[in-house]
Amino acid sequence: xxxxxxxxxxxxxxxxxxxxxxxxxxxxxxxxxxxxxxxxxxxxxxxxxxxxxxxxxxxxxxxxxxxxxxxxxxxxxxxxxxxxxxxxxxxxxxxxxxxxxxxxxxxxxxxxxxxxxxxx
Numbered sequence: 541x542x543x544x545x546x547x548x549x550x551x552x553x554x555x556x557x558x559x560x561x562x563x564x565x566x567x568x569x570x571x572x573x574x575x576x577x578x579x580x581x582x583x584x585x586x587x588x589x590x591x592x593x594x595x596x597x598x599x600x601x602x603x604x605x606x607x608x609x610x611x612x613x614x615x616x617x618x619x620x621x622x623x624x625x626x627x628x629x630x631x632x633x634x635x636x637x638x639x640x641x642x643x644x645x646x647x648x649x650x651x652x653x654x655x656x657x658x659x660x
Contacts (some may be wrong), residue, residue, distance in 0.1 A: 563622040564647040573597045584660030601626045
């Protein structure tokens with residue numbers, strides 16, 4: 541690899557690390573982002589509005605519009621996984637506590653969303 545190629549790779553990895561750190565900080569402060577999301581009721585009566593508001597909150601955190609409209613993570617990259625962790629935390633912090641057990645086995649946020657939607 542050329543010196544320029546090696547330097548470009550190092551810069552790219554440094555940018556990835558910085559983005560992952562930023563996403564992790566946002567996860568630590570999840571309550572700042574989920575304030576506008578009304579808790580998903582145990583009976584799912586507010587599922588549609590909850591889904592819309594979680595998507596908006598995830599957009600504010602990750603800059604990904606309509607997060608739930610595309611199955612994610614689309615690849616197994618550290619950035620994609622960090623973004624998915626943001627979405628997962630958004631779900632866990634905004635659903636009725638009695639619904640948490642239902643989605644504990646889900647590997648990704650999109651799987652948890654599908655599980656919840658299928659339940660109701």
